[in-house]
Amino acid sequence: MEERQRPSKQTVDRVYVVILRHLVVKTIVTQSLLKIRSTASMLIGCRRRGRQSTRLKVALMLLVFSCQLLHVLSEKTPSAMTVVESPEASLEGEEDAHVEEGDSEDLDVFHPTDKWKTLKSGLGVPRGFDLQTGQREVKLGEHQTLKYQIDGQRQGKENTQGPSVSAEELKKALKNIKEGVDPKTSDKEEKEALRAQFHPMDELKKDMVRLDMLKESDFQIMSRLVSQFNSSNATVEEKVKALHDLEYLVHQVDNAQNLASSGGLKLVVDALNSTDYRLQESASFVLGSALSSNPVVQVEAVESGTIQKLLMLLATPRPMSVKKRALFAVASLLRHCPLAQSHFLKLGGLQVLGDIFRASGGGALRVRIVTILYDMINEKELISQTGLDPIPDASHNERLRQYAQVSLQPLLAEQGWCSLVPELLASPEHDWKEKALRTILAMMPHCQTQYRKDYALSSSLSALQEQYQELVLTEQVLGDEDGYFGEILALLETVVLKLKQV
Structure with missing residues (x-):
């Protein structure tokens, strides 16, 4: 415990001032009482002598002195009651405040620290500190806890109030x-x-x-593009651009049907007769996208004479880009549409495709043609199988009737496709060989007799078997048991097996 300090000179002077003020007040009160006493004596003497005027004067003097005494007694002393707030924090749960007499300007405030200090007389302490008699010592503990000691017994109160306001x-x-x-x-x-x-x-x-x-709807955009394409003032480049933008929209089934119902499809079909190859190519591209898997548009195109105009592009000398787009439109029109297939065969479509297949330099077109033939054969086989539709309905029966009118296999055998398709086996492309093998298997019922007499086909199949057996071994070494070459080898073995069957 630190050594107790003597009171400061400022504290002693303040005590003297307080005592002096009390003496002054006491003197004034004493003098007032003496004056009142003498006045009362005079009043009694006058009363005995019976002088009325004197009695009134004495009563007035007594009243004046009484008011003066009351004023002195009720006057607030210069001393002030001062409550000192702790600069750090106040103490929770305590309502009392430490009161010290003296001027607030001269009042010293005690600031607790983490060490015990003696609380001197005349010092302001934080609010919430319990003032009692005895020796007082104060310190600031952990977590802003104000601890004090009275007569050797240490106590503590935790500061839980919020931060003070300066x-x-x-x-x-x-x-x-x-x-x-x-x-x-x-x-x-x-x-x-x-x-x-x-x-x-x-x-x-x-x-x-x-x-x-x-914001424009798709229908509004297509209407604007059709108007731009049909404008007589539009250049070829503007028309080609309009067709390219239109092709992007007609991939959607609804947009393609709206194009057909609004008459825009007929304008595109008529563009196939244009003398400009760019318009022919772009129009074929739009038709191919609009016809794909869209029966409503396919029927509309058949009735609009689209097949004749496409076959004209394929049968006459045209750039390769035009023929590719036209073949794309033919494939989209024939796929899953027996009505279009029937019209295609009647118009000599197989003969046109055969001429393109036999022409030199048509390697890329050959594989597309073989793909079209395979799709047409496979569709009819699938639709003819029992139980293809879970619940056969009128539309299923109608499709069966339409496919029955498509006589594709006999025409393939008659027009020499049994010997044309195996020519793709000499291609270096594995994809072309795969498509040729699948088409050969599809045509086997009508071409089996001719295949057996074709020694070039037998030798080609044997050579391919050896080639793909080696490729399959390579796949197996690399860990691919069921690779792509294994599928082609399985097709080869199936074709060889079918040829040997009676």
Whole structure:
């Protein structure tokens, strides 16, 4: 415990002032009482002599002295009752405050530390400290706990109140209140400035509505493109661009049907007769995309004479790019459409494809033609199988009737396709060989007799077997047991087995 210190000179002077003030007040009270006593004596003497005027004067004097005495007794002493707040924190649960007589300006405040200190007389202490008689010692413990010791018994109270407010902050707040200043004014200005940088929600909603109104539907875009394509003032480049944009939209089934119902499909079909190869190619591309897996558009195209115009492009000298697009449109029109297949065979479509297949330099077109033939054969076989549809309906029966009118296999045998298709086996492309083998198997019922007499086919099959056996071994070494070459080898073995069957 630290050594007790002697009272300071300031504290002693303050005690002297308080004592002097009490003596002055006591003297005034004593003099007033003496005056009242003498006045009362005079009043009694006058009363005995019966002088009325004198009695009134004495009564008035007595009243004056009584008022003076009451004023002196009720006058507030210059001493002030001062409550000192702790600069660190106040004590929880204590309502009493340490009171010290003296001027607030001269009052010293005790600041506790982490060591025990003696609480001197005349010092202000934090609120919540229990003042009792005896020796007082105070220190600040852990977590801002104010601990004190009275007569050797140490006690403690934890500071749980919030942070104190400084005198400067209180003065500033009072100044704002007096001046009528709103502390939130600056915040409002900042919010207004921030709000000015953005559009209100109502305006944004209106803008979004206007954008939706300006947005074109697919049908409106197609109508605009068709009008642009059909315009007499449009250049070839503008028409080609319109067709390319239109091709992107007609991939969707609904858009293609809307194009057909609005008359735009007929304009595209008529463009196949254009003298400009670029328009022929672009129009064929649009037709191929619009006809793919879309029966409604396929029927519309058949009735519009599309097959004749496409076969004309394939049968006459045209650039390879035009023939590729035209063959793409033919494949899209014939796939899953027995009506189109029947018209195609009647118009001599197999003969046109045979001429292209036999022409030199048509390697890329050959594999496309063989693919078309395989799809047509396979579709009829699949639709003829029992139980293809879980619940046969009128549409299924109608498809059976339409496919029955397509006599493709006999025409293939008659027009020499039994010998044309195996020519793809000499191709270096594995994909072409695979498609040729699948088509040979599909045509086997009508071409088996001719295959057995074709020694070139037998030798080609044997050579391919040896080649793919080695490739399969390579796949197995690499860990691929069921690889692509294994599938081709299985097709070869199946074709060889079918040829040996009676």
